[in-house]
Each structure stands twice: as structure tokens, then as C-alpha cells.
Amino acid sequence: MPLLQIESMSAYYGDARALHDVSLAVEEGEIVSVIGPNGAGKTTMLRTMTGLIRARSGDIRFRDVSIAREPAHKLIARGIAHVPEGGRLFPQMTIRENLLMGAYGTPSWKDRASLMAEVFALFPRLEERIRQLAGTLSGGERQMLATGRALMARPRLLLLDEPSLGLAPKIVETILSIILDVNRQGVAVLLVEQNAQLALKAASRAYLLENGAVVKAGPTAEFLADEAVRRSYLGV
């Protein structure tokens, strides 16, 4: 039984269908990537999974429980932490308060002090600026804080939406190594990326999303060997 299983999920913006019968699975402890061009529905897919948009049909199961009708605010306690595109931090709150928000809705609230120490071990730079407002951080620091906030919830599944967006290659490397670190501790990761190179390097399996539908799925090795994928998404 996979950790997360999405079965023919469809979602709409008004009357426009944004997702067509998307099916996807993430196994316990796995890193799975979703790649695809801008506007393919990658962000919509994550937002539908976490209930910010209601799926109109299909089912979403997490640890064999259907969560398709679950209100968005209850998913974090189930172990799904969603890091939205751009981090979506609370700009007028300090780093410390943003991290506290990560533990807010979960049983890990009572362990918030030790969890914060763990996050600071991963991102020492955040500890140096603990009282600084999130809105004043650089792009790389924001992504670190957004990831740290998610880890404060002690998730079983981490959903990352374009963590490399707008970041310098060196910072992307750092973020990637942290994702791998987190994964080694047993957290499954669903990585949505336009940067296919990064996504295929990190993951063991991948999905290609185009026009709101899954057009290819399989081990990343298959993607790397696929001529069309290489031409369209890897630029080689």
C-alpha cells in the first residue's frame, strides 16, 4: 500500500478543467518528481491534494485513508507538509514565529523547542537571524525557512513546489542536499519542479504532466533515456 495514492483526480477552475484524471503514487520513504512545462497543472495538483482546491472527482488516499474531503487545515496533523511555490512565509513574522507555525496544527507542538533545534542544525543561517522578519530574507533564506517550517510538523510526506525557483545554482545544490538528507530520515518527498535536471537527479521515479494530464510515468532512468523528454525538458 503506497503512502499516498491519487486515483483519477480531476479539478476545475470555474468551468475550465485544470486536471484530467491524474493518478499518482508515492511509496513510503520515496522521492518522486513531477515535471512539466509552465501551466501544466503541477501547482494545481499540489493544491488539490492538500484541499486548497476541491477535487471534483477521483480519490486521494493517504496511509489508506481517503483525504479528498478533508479540510485543508487537518492534513498537516496527518503528516502532509506542503511547501508552496515561493515558500509563502508569513512576512511580518520572525523566523522563530514562522517555524513555530510549522508545528502549530500538529502533535509536534509540544516538542517545538527540540524540533527547532533540529531545524537550526540543518540551517544554521536561520538561527543567526532568529528575530529577523521573514519578509526581509533573501530568496535562498526564504526557501530554507519554508522547508524548515515544514519539517517542524515532523511530516511523513513533504510536498515541495518549485523549491529551486529563482535561486542561484549553488543554493539549489544546498536545497537539494537537504531534501536528500530529510529523505534519508524516512520522509517521503513529492518534488514538483520545472527544473527537470534537478528533479530527475533527486528522484527515483517521475511523472510528466502536460495540459493537466499525466503523459508519462516511470523510473527516472527511463525519463533520462527518453529522446523526447531530453529534447523538451533537459535541453540536450
Added chain:
Amino acid sequence: MPLALVLAQIVNGIVVGLMYALFASGLTLIWGTMKMLDFAHGEFFMLGGYIVYYCYAVLGFNPMLATLIAVIAVFIIGMLVERLVIHHLLTRPVWQLTTIIATLGVSIILQNAALHIWGPDFQSVPYFVEGVAKIGGIRIAYQRLLILAVSCSAIAVLWFILKYTRFGLALRATAQDSDAARLYGVNIATVYTVTFGLSAALAALAAAMMAPITAVNPFMGLSPLLKGFVVVILGGLGSFTGAIVGGVLLGVVESLGVLYTSTQWSDVIAFSFLVLVIWARPWGLLGVEERN
């Protein structure tokens, strides 16, 4: 002009200004969190005034107990209004407009209910404490000192709640990014309900303090509502500190202005002051300039 008189007016201005601040911080709390305008805020003020009148002047309760009853009752009424009316509008299109109309409707209903129950007359409320303090050369009624103490404590408590409690964290998170707040476990519908109740309770507290000075009547909420919007815009929409600073500043400017003109001019002074400030800083004294 004697210095003592000017000083006395400044103190009076601060007292009235703190009432404005209490009232306006409720408006700004709602704007900051729910992004809507509450036109029923004046009627929560009015209800607070009547409950104090009834419990204290009619039933003879201790005035502070009467105040506590008013604050708690209006807190609950505020939450009910949110749950029964606002809640159903916020998730639908054009909620920015429908919530204005709905709160105006609530305001009219509450005003007319008060008119029906208590009649159109002004009901006077005795001072909570009698007597006048003489500090330096200034004479200040104990009632005004009480207002000073109560409103400062209320503002401090509110600030503490927003800054240091788990609920305050959730409220600020909701205000800054409601989607991210939901992803991290905040039930924003509950936050909205409690915020609305808290806001109404602040209006009721302001009314309880002011009732002995202004007397109560069904339309007593109108003038504070106008002043409240002045203060909120003056301080910067959604800024809590802005509402406090704006409120006190407006109170002082008004009472000093009255010294040189007359009380009929107080509204003219308030609005002229507002025009001047937003001319120089369209985003208010402590608001953040919005760039699109």
C-alpha cells in the same frame, strides 16, 4: 492661554483618544485578518453601552462587573453575527461588497431593536467613581483616570494575546497569508469567528468606559464608527500599533483644536487632520505602502 488648561486638554485628549484606539483596534483587527469593513462595529459599541446601563444603572451591579458582563455578552454576540451572517459570505464571490451590505444590515437591525426595546431617549449612567483628582495644577475626574487605566490594560492584554499566544500566532498567520495558514493547520473559519467577537468586545469595552460621560442611546454608535474609520485610515489600515497611535493622536489634536475653536468644530478638525495626513502618507502613519 493658561498652561494648566492646555495640559488638562491634552490629558482629556489622551483619554478620549484611548477610547478611539480601543474602538479602532477592533476595526483594524477585522480589516487586517478578514480584509473586510465592519459597519456594525458602532452597534456593538451601542450594545456594550446599554448592557452597562442596564446592569449598573438599573440593576445596581458593581460597575466593573457590569463592564465585564457587557464585554463577554458582546463578544458572544459578535461571534454569533460572524457565524450566522459573515461566515456564509466570505467564501463566495464579491464578498468584499456583500460583507459591507450585510454588516450595514446588522447595524440597522440592532439600532432598531434598541430603539424598540429602550426607546429613543438618552439614558444617563452614573460615574463609576466620583471625585476629582488634582495632579499638579490639573483637575482630572477619577472616571477619566479609570478610563486611562482600563484602556491601557486592555491594549496591553490585546497586544500580549496577538504577540505571545498560540491563538495570536494563528490570527497573525491568517492575516498575512490565509492559504499558508490553512496548510499549517489553522482553521481560519474559527479564527475569523473569534476575531470578530474580540473586535466587538473591544467596542463594548470602549462603550462601557464612555457611557458615564456621553450617556447611552440607540444611535450612539454612529459617531464612533466615523471616528473609528478616521483613526484606522490615519494609523494605516490593518496596523494595530497604527490604530493606537492614530487614536491617541486624533484625541489630542481634537481636544487641543476645541480649545481654540469650539466643540462643534471637533469633527471638522478630525477630518481635516485626516486629509492632511493621508495627503502626505496615503498609506497612513504606520501602514505599509502597497506596491502592485
